[in-house]
Amino acid sequence: MILAVVFANSVGNILVERFNGVPAEERLHWRSFLVKLGADNLKGVKNEELLVACHKSVYIVYTILGDVSIYVVGKDEYDELALSEVIFVITSAVKDVCGKPPTERLFLDKYGRICLCLDEIVWKGYLENTEKDRIRRLIRLKPPVEF
Template structure:
């Protein structure tokens, strides 16, 4: 009997290996110190790699880790040693695509921290309890943006709402002067 594709964790670390956003779905790392040790060792092992636009795959500590670097952020998806690498890679690609859309092609640590709530929502839309729900970046970003602003259902509508709000503020200022 085959099981659903599953993920053990998704990590977003900065260029120094420090946490930006992480989510663990199994008890393979039961304590905070075990999680931090895993993150550090994965970071050190992959630090010398030249992961660019394409995802890299490494077997590490009995787990398959798929990773990708964008600017000063390091994205990791971990699965069991029996997990399909292509599924893990598609989870990683969906996550990076969604983050890219949400951060409006400005993927760096500062912008990620400013929009941490949206990145955490991305993680929730991609995986629930270790089970992969969605891997299409645009669909993930669309769902997250619907949560991000009341009344707007897409990133395009958010931009329109923001423009109208700014125009209203300028009009109000000009009428009061």
């Protein structure tokens, strides 16, 4: 299960978060842990260079894209290899929505579309869609022509 997808800015403020199966009382711990992990390790990392960590029997894959840090946390069948596929789909969708690696301002300007992409990529803790064209069609917010 994908436990969390978290986006943070360069100073550690959370921009977007999606938790699945994580109790509310543990979410603060995860937020602070992920931001500290990024602050310690993401300095000098190139865009989309993946870093991996393990904490409390879960896997964490994280990267930086423009001015935004992206963290994906998973357990069980979502090991570091599966999470690297998830984060690749997420980064490509964000770049597609923004047109380039985002600054914090551009990310917040495109916030709604990015949230729609996240909802189409990860559904109830599982990877749902990986095809860029399909995600683009699903976030158009137009009713389908045929059923």
